[in-house]
Amino acid sequence: MLNPSRPSAESPILQVRGLARTFGGIVAVKDFSVDVYAGSIHGLIGPNGAGKTTTFNVISGFYAPSAGKIIYLGRDISGHETSALAAIGLIRTFQGATLFNQLSVLDNVRVGCHGGAKANLLRRVFGRDRATEAKADRKARDILDFFGLQALADEFATNLPHGHQRALGMAVALAAEPKLLLLDEPFTGMNPEETRRMAGLVRRLRDEQGVTIMLIEHDMQAVMGICETITVMNFGTLLAQGTPEDVRANRSVIEAYLGSPGDAA
Numbered sequence: 001m002l003n004p005s006r007p008s009a010e011s012p013i014l015q016v017r018g019l020a021r022t023f024g025g026i027v028a029v030k031d032f033s034v035d036v037y038a039g040s041i042h043g044l045i046g047p048n049g050a051g052k053t054t055t056f057n058v059i060s061g062f063y064a065p066s067a068g069k070i071i072y073l074g075r076d077i078s079g080h081e082t083s084a085l086a087a088i089g090l091i092r093t094f095q096g097a098t099l100f101n102q103l104s105v106l107d108n109v110r111v112g113c114h115g116g117a118k119a120n121l122l123r124r125v126f127g128r129d130r131a132t133e134a135k136a137d138r139k140a141r142d143i144l145d146f147f148g149l150q151a152l153a154d155e156f157a158t159n160l161p162h163g164h165q166r167a168l169g170m171a172v173a174l175a176a177e178p179k180l181l182l183l184d185e186p187f188t189g190m191n192p193e194e195t196r197r198m199a200g201l202v203r204r205l206r207d208e209q210g211v212t213i214m215l216i217e218h219d220m221q222a223v224m225g226i227c228e229t230i231t232v233m234n235f236g237t238l239l240a241q242g243t244p245e246d247v248r249a250n251r252s253v254i255e256a257y258l259g260s261p262g263d264a265a
């Protein structure tokens with residue numbers, strides 16, 4: 001088991017309270033609250049510009065909140081640095097792939113094992129003592145096995161097909177030992193088969209590694225198929241929350257996606 005410190009189920013690992021974030025005059029997020037339960041796969045959906053990515057950016061420390069609180073594992077982490085949050089298992093991925101294209105698949109994951117910062121990359125990968133290196137190497141290979149990428153360990157990341165690059169992105173994230181993993185549109189640009197495989201990996205990350213997952217996604221079929229709880233944002237705030245069935249049947253959610261009748265002209 002790569003991540004033995006499994007958080008206890010049925011308690012919130014993350015509590016967002018009254019969150020707001022503005023950019024000049026733009027209100028990207030306002031009075032948004034959500035609880036994410038340990039061991040769950042929790043979807044965050046909503047129309048374009050609803051404030052989903054901004055919410056992830058604030059939770060993960062890329063932006064400070066303009067107002068509100070973020071409680072992670074019972075601690076107030078509002079405004080904490082990304083690196084400090086990563087060190088306590090709060091990890092996010094980005095809308096696009098963020099791999100080191102000219103490193104091998106294995107080395108990408110080894111960089112992730114060392115914290116993943118771009119600075120001092122060579123020292124991070126190659127400059128450790130041999131015992132540390134051997135340990136990182138073993139861990140990286142275990143992670144590649146988990147994602148079914150072991151046969152590609154020596155390939156340059158840039159040579160991988162799209163679906164494998166996205167799986168590698170997830171492998172790098174797992175190397176950082178997340179307790180809560182925030183995935184921003186993990187299925188974007190994937191064909192149905194790639195999406196199905198990626199969804200399987202997300203589920204296994206939760207089931208076998210004990211990672212709690214919060215994910216933003218526009219692919220409704222994928223979201224509904226994989227998440228136990230779905231939170232819907234619109235205009236920066238909470239519109240609805242519930243099981244996939246609740247959300248699918250919710251009138252205001254349907255209207256938010258279809259637009260009001262007046263918008264259809």
Ligand SMILES: Nc1ncnc2c1ncn2[C@@H]1O[C@H](COP(=O)(O)OP(=O)(O)OP(=O)(O)O)[C@@H](O)[C@H]1O
Binds near residue numbers: 028046048050055
């Ligand atoms: N750094 C920024 N500076 C100014 N405005 C921003 C910034 N980041 C986000 N916004 C604005 O905040 C609003 C919410 O954007 P956000 O990216 O959070 O939406 P989203 O729900 O992730 O949308 P999408 O589904 O298209 O990715 C938008 O109006 C966006 O233009």
Ligand SMILES: [Mg+2]
Binds near residue numbers: 052053054
């Ligand atoms: Mg977004």
